[in-house]
Each structure stands twice: as C-alpha cells, then as structure tokens.
Amino acid sequence: MFEACELMKALQALNPQSTEFLSFEKISGLIHAFRANEEDLNHELNSAKRMLERCYKDVSDNEKSKSLLDLVRILGPYEEAFPEFYRLAKISVVLSVSSASAEGSFSALKLIKTTLRNTMGNERLGNLAALSIESRRVKSLDLEVFVDKFAENHKNRRILLQ
Structure with a gap:
C-alpha cells in the first residue's frame, strides 16, 4: 500500500524549490501510484532537467519558477515531449489543491458546528458550510x-399569533 507520507515526499520532488527537484529516486513513488511508464519517465526527467537548466541559465533567481504550478505552465507547450512527466506534474497540482481544500472545509465545519448548533440537520449544516467555504x-x-426575490415569491408571509 502506497502511504500518504511517501506520496507527499514524491510530490515534493516535483517542487522547483526542493533540493531533491526531479530526483528520479524520490519521484519513483508516483510511478507506482499513478501507473507511469518508468523508463519513459526517467528519460523525460533527464531531458527536462537539461531543458530547464538551459532555460534558466541567464535568468535571475527571482524569475525562476517557484512552484509546481509554474512548472506545469512551463511544461504545457512541451506536453507531447514529456507526456509522463507532464501528467504526473498535473496530478500533483490537483492533489495539492484537493488536500488543501479538504482541510479548509474541515476548518470551516469546525467553526460552524458549535455546541449551540449541535442539533442542526445535515442539510442546513451543508448549506452553512458552503456559505462559509465560499465566503469571498x-x-x-x-x-x-x-430579499426582493423572496418578497416577490412569498407575498403573504405573515405570522398568525393566537
């Protein structure tokens, strides 16, 4: 079984800021997890390293790619030249975002689900969570x-007191 920690270490090797950037040994965990062609990926990584070194030869550190997303953007035009590498890089970007958004969702739920709101139903909890997560x-x-739409659809909203 491929463990989450090993996956994170393998993803780190695709990060341009990492000291182990494009290390085949570190990335090999992704090969098994996402069924990449090992031989093709090894050749693609070597070629990509040389290409990136040439691209960044005369570029200052501030202008170099700093994130995995930057790397995917750089590789985009070369997708056919590096199909396995590009696919793993895209998967890595999505994995990073989905785990971060899941953590954000749980944080939002923790704020919403207080002791005062413990008895609320799942539908209402889900709606409040969606509002909290999409707060911007x-x-x-x-x-x-x-308010106008509600008033238009429910013209006679009066509470009868008895």
Missing part, C-alpha cells in the same frame, strides 16, 4: 436582490 464569493453578492 458570498460577500460579493447583492443581498437586496435575494
């Missing part, structure tokens, strides 16, 4: 539009 998007909405 929610803040950009005009609430007056929603």
Whole structure:
C-alpha cells in the first residue's frame, strides 16, 4: 500500500524549490501510484532537467519558477515531449489543491458546528458550510436582490399569533 507520507515526499520532488527537484529516486513513488511508464519517465526527467537548466541559465533567481504550478505552465507547450512527466506534474497540482481544500472545509465545519448548533440537520449544516467555504464569493453578492426575490415569491408571509 502506497502511504500518504511517501506520496507527499514524491510530490515534493516535483517542487522547483526542493533540493531533491526531479530526483528520479524520490519521484519513483508516483510511478507506482499513478501507473507511469518508468523508463519513459526517467528519460523525460533527464531531458527536462537539461531543458530547464538551459532555460534558466541567464535568468535571475527571482524569475525562476517557484512552484509546481509554474512548472506545469512551463511544461504545457512541451506536453507531447514529456507526456509522463507532464501528467504526473498535473496530478500533483490537483492533489495539492484537493488536500488543501479538504482541510479548509474541515476548518470551516469546525467553526460552524458549535455546541449551540449541535442539533442542526445535515442539510442546513451543508448549506452553512458552503456559505462559509465560499465566503469571498458570498460577500460579493447583492443581498437586496435575494430579499426582493423572496418578497416577490412569498407575498403573504405573515405570522398568525393566537
């Protein structure tokens, strides 16, 4: 079984900031996890190292790629030349984002699910979580539009007191 720690170490070898950047030994964990062709990947990594060294020969450290996403953007035009490497780099970008977004979602749930709200149903909890997770998007909405729409759809919203 391929463990999460080994996966993270292998992903780190695709990070341009890493001291083990493009180390075949470190990346080999990804080969088994994502069924990459080992021989092709080895050749692609060697070629990519030389290509990146030539690209960055006269470039200052500030202008060099600093993240895995930068690396994927650089490799984009060369996708056919480095198919295995490019595929693993794209998978790595997605894995990083999905684990970070999952952690963010759990943090949002922790804030929402307080002792006062312990009895709320799953549907309401899910809706509040979506609002919390997408807070930037929610803040950009005009609430007056929603109030007007609600008033239009529910014209007779009166509470009868007895």
